[in-house]
Amino acid sequence: MTDQAYNFAYLDEQTKRMIRRAILKGIAVPGYQVPFASREMPMPYGWGTGGVQVTAACLVPEDRLKVIDQGADDTTNAVSIRRFFQRTAGVATTEATAEATVIQTRHRIPETPLKAGQILVYQVPIPEPLRFLEPRETETRKMHELEEYGLMHVKLYEDIARHGQIATSYAYPVKVEGRYVMDPSPIPKFDNPKLGNSPAIQLFGAGREQRIYALPPFTEVVSLDFDDHPFTASKAPHDCDLCGATDSYLDEVITDDTGGRMFVCSDTDFCAGRRAKGHRGRLSGEGVAPSPHPSPTRREGCARHESVAQGAGTEGAA
């Protein structure tokens, strides 16, 4: 049911070829930010136009696309991007991580381990990890070129000096293959260990900033830290109240206006899959049908709300 007014996946072939060249260059130089000529997309920048363009350049008719926003398939952002590609590319879609061939994501890496053949496309607001302390683009480029990354540790130093620990809990900087320092987009640092050594291809697209970067399969990715303040992939000290998972990243959800709250997997597909297999959490008691995800109370477009659940506050660069 492709809308005939558009080329396959909306972008013309010329543009897709240009983006593919940038992607290939990114894959050849893991973690390096490749400039590309970002196109106008029929959606606002905050909606991940960089990710959408990368996805458009990767899609083939046989693909099965999954789109998630903070782990959920059903937020407005995820739904409209999924619909966009259903209309413009006519590709199949899915909510199941294991069945998807291309996954576009904002702020999360799925809990279900990725496989060879899958492509994970991240929406990136600010690709430059050095930006917060060095606003000059000419200077940050030079720093990457000459591997002058002391400044990254200055940020972590400031974190510890101010909060007693590294409080950065989103967009936590990593070093790729011992060479480029990279911003993994505002995923929680809980997800950082999944960046490295993955069998899948990971692509990062920043639309407004016109940058693409990539992690080819089985790339070494190390989260920056200090010897005496090592990196930890922390999460809320709870189990999922719906499926009982002990090792998944959790959202804190307000359940009523009297202060009731629960912790649920942020990865809706993962949580639903566990419940379908009979796993139960604290609030999905005997005989009660597993309730649907209480998504209306999740706030969208704001990574900070989870910081309560995840312990430390964040200076997140989103």
Place this chain on the structure above:
Amino acid sequence: MTLMERMTMTDQPLLRVEGLTKRYGQRIGCADVSFDLYPGEVLGIVGESGSGKSTLLSCLAGHQRPDLGRIAYDGRDVLEMSETERRRLSRTDWAYVHQNPRDGLRMGVSAGGNVGERLMAVGARHYGEIRGKAADWLGRVEIAADRIDDRPSAFSGGMQQRLQIARNLVTGPRLVFMDEPTGGLDVSVQARLLDLLRGLVRDLGLSVIIVTHDLAVVRLLAHRLMVMKSGRVVEQGLTDQVLDDPQHAYTQLLVSSVLQV
């Protein structure tokens, strides 16, 4: 140790400059400057506004590329080095103290982070040790230990300048460039800073090139003096000799105008 003893300790100059020339279009920045700087030596550069002092210093420190001439640091040709090498040198062996501390500090970063940056830039990865060294250096420039987490914007001008000095010296550089480090400060604050600088230079055995228009600064700190006019060096020699018995007419004018003040 007298200067002669210091200079004869080693026959290798730390910095050797030959025929350095920098033009801005038709205008001369500095022209045909040559000198040697020995380890532990402090060289003062004086001259009126526009005489080329800052131009010379920035060429020496690698911030600008001269049009002609040679610079050898510790026997290595600086202008032939790759940029990576030169920038590495300026983070380890060299230091540059700007006249305006805002140009040499990160105003959005705490005092401790400012001092620690160079350590982290050369690979320090132990927070406790970095902080310990930063605290030690704040003490050495007479900044109270409890200001370590404050940002420089909360500091007075004199404190900012002392912080800039600590930030520069923490990695134990051998050669320090200073462009009017006491400019823009109150007279009493200047005196304290000069005192501090003199102590540090002596204790650490630093080699220093210091640009100033203040002959009092030169008399207090510099072993040797270079007088510039219209981009050229018109006289150089031991500081006391140049100041007490100036040979060049321009130097005579410079010295006498100060004495009249």
